[in-house]
Amino acid sequence: MRAIVCVINDLSTDQRVHKHCMLLAAVGYQVSLVGRVLPTSAPLATRSYGTKRFRLPWHRGPLFYAVYNVRLMAHLLRHRPGLVFSNDLDTLPAAYMSAWLTGAHLIYDSHEFFTEVPELEGRFALKVWLWLEGMMLPKLKHPFTVNRSIADEYEKRYGLRMGVIRNVPNRIAWPEVLPTRNELGLPDGKTLIVLQGAGINMHRGAEEAVMAMRQLNDALLLIIGSGDVIETLKQMVDEYGIRERVRFMGRMPYEQMMLHTRLCDIGLTLDRDTNLNYRYSLPNKVFDYIQAGVPVLATDLPEVSRVVVGHDVGMTINGLTPELLVNAIETMRNDPQRMVTWRSNCQLTAGQISWENETITLRNLLKALND
16 A cells, blocks of 8 residues: 655654654555755655655745645645545645545644644634634544643544654664764863754744853753754854854754764753643653753653653753753753763663554554555
């Protein structure tokens, strides 16, 4: 059976979708991943499944979403897969309509609480997405999302019981010889703090992290990834005169990013409780830090705290200000014994939480659909 996996990103850094594609192939599907190409998109590395990236005249806004879904729907109708795997609400209109027209199976994976993201707040586009969500979601037979809090909220709204697949990485097989800080151009003798992610956007703590660096001597903040506030952060760094304390690493292939992350002392995940999407977030960087053995400093959100506090792999802060961040970072790095404990617990937790265990329900569903 052929499966087409639909996303709206450029395919470069979406590890969750890549793992879904590998799982689909492992249970017997011929897989193709479809997304788009951006002016800044890097060439794709060779993969064991097919890929397709649309070139579009727009990259954001209503016309972009409309044209993308038209292109995606035409592609799906032309290739007529037996399974359409839709990721997030912005690919669901095309996936839903094509599956309805062709009789294909449809699996939906909601990576976040899409209609609660701050970028939509107060905009007419929110009404459109809510209308589409209310029309399509209650009719889905095979919906999934990233944690139980979001699943429970969808059930309250639509009576829809969603499966849960957290953003757990595969257990990393580290190479026998690992690069040192010097080999990666990172300084010895400094506390390395990392903030990674493909969505370094507003209300996610990056601004407070940069402001905190004004008061943190002998520390370097690595910002690895991309997002809407990167240019603002660069301006802040210049304004504060702290270029030697903040380094923008840009987007990296996952394996290269993790080689940098494993050399750090503290990993940040700082979503603010400004909307339901962030309140119930469980970023995959939490599990990346754990895999890398890096103690986590997190804002006290329900799903994140369940992991960080529940497995004792770091500490949380109640609220988010530069002062709170400075105090927490100083507390962590001035308690070497606790840091050793957190690192040890990261290693234990990395062995307990695996993508293979997390996806048992999905694996069984895929096998059933393929029979």
